[in-house]
Amino acid sequence: MKEALQPLCRVAAHPEARCWFLAWSPGGGLLASCGGDRTVRLWAREGPGWACRAVLGEGHQRTVRRVAWSPCGSYLASASFDATTCIWKKGDDGFECVTTLEGHENEVKSVAWAPSGNLLATCSRDKSVWVWEVDEEEEYECVSVLNSHTQDVKHVVWHPNQELLASASYDDTVKLYREEEDDWVCCATLEGHESTVWSLAFDRSGERLASCSDDKTVRIWQQYKPGNEEGVACSGTDPTWKCVCNLSGYHSRTIYDVAWCHLTGALATACGDDAIRVFEESASSTPQQPTFSLTAHVPRAHSQDVNCVAWNPKEPGLLASCSDDGEIAFWKYQRPEVC
Amino acid sequence: MSLVLGLLAQALGRALRYSAPRRAGHEPRGRAMEQDKALEVYDIIRTIRDPEKPNTLEELEVVTESCVEVNEIGEDEYLVIIRFTPTVPHCSLATLIGLCLRIKLQRCLPFRHKLEIYISEGTHSTEEDINKQINDKERVAAAMENPNLREIVEQCVTEPD
Numbered sequence: 409m410k411e412a413l414q415p416l417c418r419v420a421a422h423p424e425a426r427c428w429f430l431a432w433s434p435g436g437g438l439l440a441s442c443g444g445d446r447t448v449r450l451w452a453r454e455g456p457g458w459a460c461r462a463v464l465g466e467g468h469q470r471t472v473r474r475v476a477w478s479p480c481g482s483y484l485a486s487a488s489f490d491a492t493t494c495i496w497k498k499g500d501d502g503f504e505c506v507t508t509l510e511g512h513e514n515e516v517k518s519v520a521w522a523p524s525g526n527l528l529a530t531c532s533r534d535k536s537v538w539v540w541e542v543d544e545e546e547e548y549e550c551v552s553v554l555n556s557h558t559q560d561v562k563h564v565v566w567h568p569n570q571e572l573l574a575s576a577s578y579d580d581t582v583k584l585y586r587e588e589e590d591d592w593v594c595c596a597t598l599e600g601h602e603s604t605v606w607s608l609a610f611d612r613s614g615e616r617l618a619s620c621s622d623d624k625t626v627r628i629w630q631q632y633k634p635g636n637e638e639g640v641a642c643s644g645t646d647p648t649w650k651c652v653c654n655l656s657g658y659h660s661r662t663i664y665d666v667a668w669c670h671l672t673g674a675l676a677t678a679c680g681d682d683a684i685r686v687f688e689e690s691a692s693s694t695p696q697q698p699t700f701s702l703t704a705h706v707p708r709a710h711s712q713d714v715n716c717v718a719w720n721p722k723e724p725g726l727l728a729s730c731s732d733d734g735e736i737a738f739w740k741y742q743r744p745e746v747c
Numbered sequence: 748m749s750l751v752l753g754l755l756a757q758a759l760g761r762a763l764r765y766s767a768p769r770r771a772g773h774e775p776r777g778r779a780m781e782q783d784k785a786l787e788v789y790d791i792i793r794t795i796r797d798p799e800k801p802n803t804l805e806e807l808e809v810v811t812e813s814c815v816e817v818n819e820i821g822e823d824e825y826l827v828i829i830r831f832t833p834t835v836p837h838c839s840l841a842t843l844i845g846l847c848l849r850i851k852l853q854r855c856l857p858f859r860h861k862l863e864i865y866i867s868e869g870t871h872s873t874e875e876d877i878n879k880q881i882n883d884k885e886r887v888a889a890a891m892e893n894p895n896l897r898e899i900v901e902q903c904v905t906e907p908d
Contacts, residue, residue, distance in 0.1 A: 426888070444888065470889075470892045471888060471889070471892060473885075489888075489889045489892055514889075515889045517885070533886075533889070560886070562885070578879075578883070603879075604879070604883065622883075660820075661861065680861070681861070707821075711859075713884070732884075
């Protein structure tokens, strides 16, 4: 099963520090990484391997926990334990910090751009999720502070084609938010995980959401709109999200990240047992009761915890991963014959 | 027919591989190795100083030899579990001790390991909350970037010259 995921290249990305997160640029040509050394680094292909093209070191005073590209690829946002979020703009001379978003009371854990490019979300250990609007003059304004979670919010992701926001928290839940009459409201709470939810990923259609947790499971949630054929009850005009699959027994420690490839449908996980796993929907899967099988498992993908896995948005099967050991690894995934 | 058997074998193999990890420590040599490792761990943590009192965790019986459990979880990889008993039922102090244990072992333990730290059962009213915090590596990393906390931890874990 090791053969389905082949190692391509490994780089020592963040010296003497953890590499916390990776994000591919929308065009797929650049990989942004961030870590405990307080920098954001940009990587591009060079010959058979990958080389560092830029080091953005002047933005933060503490660990950079997450980076996110704007849909147009001209901006990069970085979220830090120093309680700020930097916005970097691509220019002729590289990236320059153009704005610093402040307001969170303590560590910012995640940042995400909406597909429209006009909205940004951040979340923090202060238990809140902030929604920011950005206008043509590159002015950022906080339009909502959401206090629905009762604990540290670990991650935020936007729906691929709706203005719907999802957040994952130390309070063991996933929450969804949408805009209602000029303000943002929490429209759903997904319960089921038995410990901290670390990360989230929507599938390409946005009908399904994958969540991963400290409880060592990955859960798949499915959207049921009002008036759905299956007879799933909805409250008012809001869709209901139901857990339709629970992948348990595969991971032996906390799962820190899950990534759903929008090109192939493959689901990758980053685990505290140093392994990377890939799952695909099996042939016997039905829409209401999907089943996933493990198609790849690399036990010692890194020498320490794997913190992030990221599928390249343009090249099918190209996966990047990073670890507490400070390294980034690149992999080629090929779906096995029988699944 | 052979395809079905092949699939069956594959599924069986998968089921066996992903069942609970076999305790390598059942064999005498494995068990002795685990005990050796436990002593190695204890040697590192016993000299950690209490954040409040001028005593080591060993002197205050916050940690004892038997509070360290080591299990082999893979080739040359061990799961280290520590159950410590805080001296006072004060939340922040217990979290601080947990932090010191984690940081010192992160720095000093030479063998490949995964670490779990818990308050020994029944010694604290909010033990679940504390256990969750001290085992959340993101929370631990952020805490260590707080200069005040970092200073206290450094004082507790640094060996005197």
